[in-house]
Amino acid sequence: DAKTTQPTSMDCAEGRAANLPCNHSTISGNEYVYWYRQIHSQGPQYIIHGLKNNETNEMASLIITEDRKSSTLILPHATLRDTAVYYCIVRKPNFGNEKLTFGTGTRLTIIP
Amino acid sequence: GAVVSQHPSWVICKSGTSVKIECRSLDFQATTMFWYRQFPKQSLMLMATSNEGSKATYEQGVEKDKFLINHASLTLSTLTVTSAHPEDSSFYICSAREEGHPGGGNQPQHFGDGTRLSIL
Numbered sequence: 702d703a704k705t706t707q708p709t710s711m712d713c714a715e716g717r718a719a720n721l722p723c724n725h726s727t728i729s730g731n732e733y734v735y736w737y738r739q740i741h742s743q744g745p746q747y748i749i750h751g752l753k754n755n756e757t758n759e760m761a762s763l764i765i766t767e768d769r770k771s772s773t774l775i776l777p778h779a780t781l782r783d784t785a786v787y788y789c790i791v792r793k794p795n796f797g798n799e800k801l802t803f804g805t806g807t808r809l810t811i812i813p
Numbered sequence: 814g815a816v817v818s819q820h821p822s823w824v825i826c827k828s829g830t831s832v833k834i835e836c837r838s839l840d841f842q843a844t845t846m847f848w849y850r851q852f853p854k855q856s857l858m859l860m861a862t863s864n865e866g867s868k869a870t871y872e873q874g875v876e877k878d879k880f881l882i883n884h885a886s887l888t889l890s891t892l893t894v895t896s897a898h899p900e901d902s903s904f905y906i907c908s909a910r911e912e913g914h915p916g917g918g919n920q921p922q923h924f925g926d927g928t929r930l931s932i933l
Contacts, residue, residue, distance in 0.1 A: 733919050744819070744906045744924035745857065752919070788856075794919035799910060800847060801922060803857040 705789045710808040713783075719776040721807050723789030726770040732793050734765060735801070736774045738785040738809075745788065745803075748774065779811045815841050815911040819925030826897065827933055833893045834928045836863075836907030842887040843909035847922065848880075851904040863890040897932045904929050 706724040713719040725734065733752050737745040749756055749763045751772075756763045762775040776783055788806040792799070816839040824832050836846055844865040849857040861882055862870040869882035879901075881893040890909075894901055908922040 735921060737924075739857075742904075742927070742929070744817075744908075744927045747921040747923060750919065750921055799845065799922070800859050800862060801908075802859070803849075805856055 705791055705804055707787070707789055707804065707807045709805065710810070712810050712812055713776075713779045715781060715811050715813050716778055719779040719783065719809060719811070721774040721776075721787050721789075721809065722771065723774070724771045725789070725791045728769050728791050729793075732791045734763065734769075734772050735790045735792060736761070736763065737788045737790065737801075737803075738783075739788070739806070740782075740785040748787075779809075781811050781813065783809065784811045785809060815909075815923045817907065817909050817923045817925040819907055819928055821928060822926065823929040823931070825931045825933065828898050829896055830932075831893055831895045832897055832930060833891055834905055834907075834930075836890045836892070836909070836925055838888045838909045838911075838923075841909075841911040843890075843912060844887060846884060846890040846907055846909045848882065848890075848892050849906045849908070851906060851927075857906060860892075863892075865890075894930065897930070899932045902930055902932045 735750040736748040739745045749761050751763045765772045786806040786808050818837045820835045846863040848860045850860050851857045860875045863882045863884040865884045871877045884890040904927050906927040908924040910922045
């Protein structure tokens with residue numbers, strides 16, 4: 702699976718949009734981009750995933766560049782409860798190789 | 814949505830004790846579950862892949878006789894830390910992917926809330 706690069710930490714004001722970047726320049730054609738977050742002392746929570754089209758759900762939007770070498774997770778109206786470590790993971794949809802490799806992620810702090 | 818339940822949430826026990834952690838998929842079946850370990854201020858590290866009805870697959874450096882995994886049904890996997898010592902103290906997390914979904918192999922994994930293990 703391709704390697705991802707994320708900023709170590711970010712701050713965002715409460716109520717503003719939080720934009721979390723992820724670089725995955727070595728992504729291959731059939732690899733999906735997944736985003737998870739981990740709030741302190743809890744298990745990771747699935748947020749969203751996509752292949753090449755932009756995706757939106759009740760939690761966030763995922764914007765993937767046309768060349769698929771980078772993506773941005775957007776939390777449209779950040780709240781204090783969005784403070785967490787956010788992980789961007791690239792993985793092939795392979796039934797025989799489903800393990801997720803977590804990097805260090807981005808520690809997002811929402812400031813009141 | 815898919816829910817994974819882990820039990821217990823936290824355990825404190827004496828050195829030399831064996832500890833069993835359960836991971837259940839509550840509203841879906843999972844032939845494969847995953848066990849991760851997370852030390853303070855570090856990221857999750859995959860320990861092993863649990864396969865229903867067959868032996869687990871362990872990652873390099875993880876002792877299979879130390880961390881026993883049993884996946885006896887399509888909704889339950891257990892991890893037993895045998896003869897636990899203080900260095901085994903960690904946050905253990907399981908995950909599972911909802912199967913039989915029309916989306917196929919790109920469906921996300923869902924995680925339990927983790928078990929914090931403290932060995933005195």
